[in-house]
Amino acid sequence: MKDDAWRNRYVIAHKHLTKNLHSVNPCIAQVLQIWWKQFNDLRLISMKDIMTTNEAYELQDFCFVCKRHIEAAGNVLTHQWIPTIQAVFLQGSKKRLIPEPKQAVKMKHFYNCLACIMTYNLQTLCLKSMKEFTDYVMDVGGNNQGFIINLGFQNEAIEFDPTFRQFKDQLCLLYDYLIDACRQSPRLETILYQDYTEATRATLKVYINIFFCKQSTSTKQSFVSLMSGLLFLMKV
Template sequence: MLGDGSENANSQSCTAPNTHLRECGTGLPPSAKSIHGVKKRRRRVIITRDDLSAAKQRVSREEFRRYFVGTVVKPDLPRIDVDLKGDREVNRYYYYIRNGVDAIHVAPLESKILDNISLLVPKTLWGYEVRDKLVKEIKDDFLLAVKRSIVEFVLKDFHDREGSQDEKEQIEMPENYIEQYHKHQLVIERDLYLIHTCVRQMLEVWIHCYVDFHLIDISVIEGQQKSWDLIAFQTLLTQQIERSRDYLKYSWFSDIQNIFLMNDRKHIVPSPLQRKKFKRFYDCVYKFMESQLLAICRQTMSQYMNYIFGIGYRNPGFVLRVTIKNRECVFDPPCKYFVEVLSSLLDAMLQAVSGFPRLETQLYLDWSGPPAFLKPKVSPVQVAVYKKQISALIEEQRVEPQTRLADFEKYEHLFNDKESEQVNAFLNDETKTFTDYAELIAKYHKLAFNITAANEPTIFMGLFEVSRKECLNVINGNVNAFKNALINRMVRDYQAICTS
């Protein structure tokens, strides 16, 4: 409204006769004043309220900056016509930082930060004077840095630009760049299948539903509080892997099939008649599906290895039983069996993501080509490294349980038939008296009690929970059998004496 009124007034006054033209156009050049009867078209400029407020705000800020700097830094500058543009950096960094900002407006340094700094200094170097000087120096540096930040913020001009537009690098575009742009765009849309609608939808389904999918349910496995029985552990993980494969087959693969069937109705999927394009498109889908299966397998293997090696806080360990077989004290199952079972689960994971048919062989009922399958190429080197790590772990963890087998060496004669032969010889000796029998029975009774009291049935050693209960039961059973044989012989002899 302000601009329209002023223009109307000027236009009316300037269309008057020549005598009046001198009064309204005193600022015109002589050549323009000599022209009579010619109307001058003036461009209408509409000034909005936002423009006026922005201009006023910028002018007020510039005046404030000039007055602020001049008053605090150089009091004589406002009274003298001096341009501050060339002297701006000097004003900022050499004068105003120290004198223009009051320290009461600066937040003090936190005591927690000072304490952390003090911890970095050895206590042998601490002294009252040294400490006070150091703290004062730190506070001064902190105060100076904050003042500098305040100054840079106050004196910063939002409208400053680094370099003019003319100094910027100009990019020369060819004359037919629009034609080339559309040409390359068509080539990309035709040949770059990673941005195809079907592939994008496959990626969306993967991100929303399967990106965190694993072949094993680690939450169920980590919920185990007691040590694992190796066979039970193998059975549980094998069942989980089989269920996960079925889920991938009937859910993940079916979701991808539905995406392509839906887009095929829209004629987005290449036709089998376009052999070259059809093959290239499904080769891209083939690699994309393989990459997803490969990601599932890798993540599951990594999660599985982290669990196996999380001894004590994720993995409660495995039960390692000590038993007697063939008159020897051995582990059941053997330690090498742990290596075989734990390594076989890695192979089961590989098999779970293999053998899926290629998508095009399932989409077209009249498919006449050879059967083809997805083959995620998990690095055999990485799998071998995992198996080697498992073998090294078992070999390391078996050392301590193996040394504890020496606890049963002193009882070896009780389960290798040596003691049994001696008892039979004692029973066949007719010269043995009642006292001899009583002493030997008391010996075996005390031995059975000492075996139970001196040997712990269960010992926790790293990865293994060594269960020696079965071995101790066998030894105690043999000792009690020897004692009972002697007692039975004494009873029979006593009965024979009484009846004679």
């Protein structure tokens, strides 16, 4: 009798988890596999390509190349990652693995679960890209061959072109581009269902923890502090 009671409780719990624990859904599991197998090595800026020049960059040229990389990575997310996931869910819908629209509450929770996983993937991509970018910029004389700075003499003073302030503004702006590139992906349900239009299509909300950025040496904040120090020295 005890075994039967335990078995009944197990069956009930199993059915409840299978129905409500969306992270074990086969479609959700495939989303994780797709990222780690196909997109885990993706970076918003490929520092390997940046380093192939083996020579110093002009600031303007460096920023242009980085923006092209970010744009290309964004196209990979839009035209490869999202359609691949979309295909998985279309197949899952045929196999009745996805909640139907009439199950409004369950459907909402299901796609919130999916959004959390996709957002985590994008957040990881963003943080890894920021770290590798910062490591490269800081590694002057190593993998980074430096930047070309022209010297001029005006008003009885030596001037730098570009100025350190221009370096700070332009390089820090690239961090904003990195973050923005990860905030363009739509929530999948807004693509799968016709109830959503371009105007109502929500995007995945990628959040970059400011506290983490301030504590890490591989972040925008540490770079801003370094450049501010250089600006102070220049004023002296």
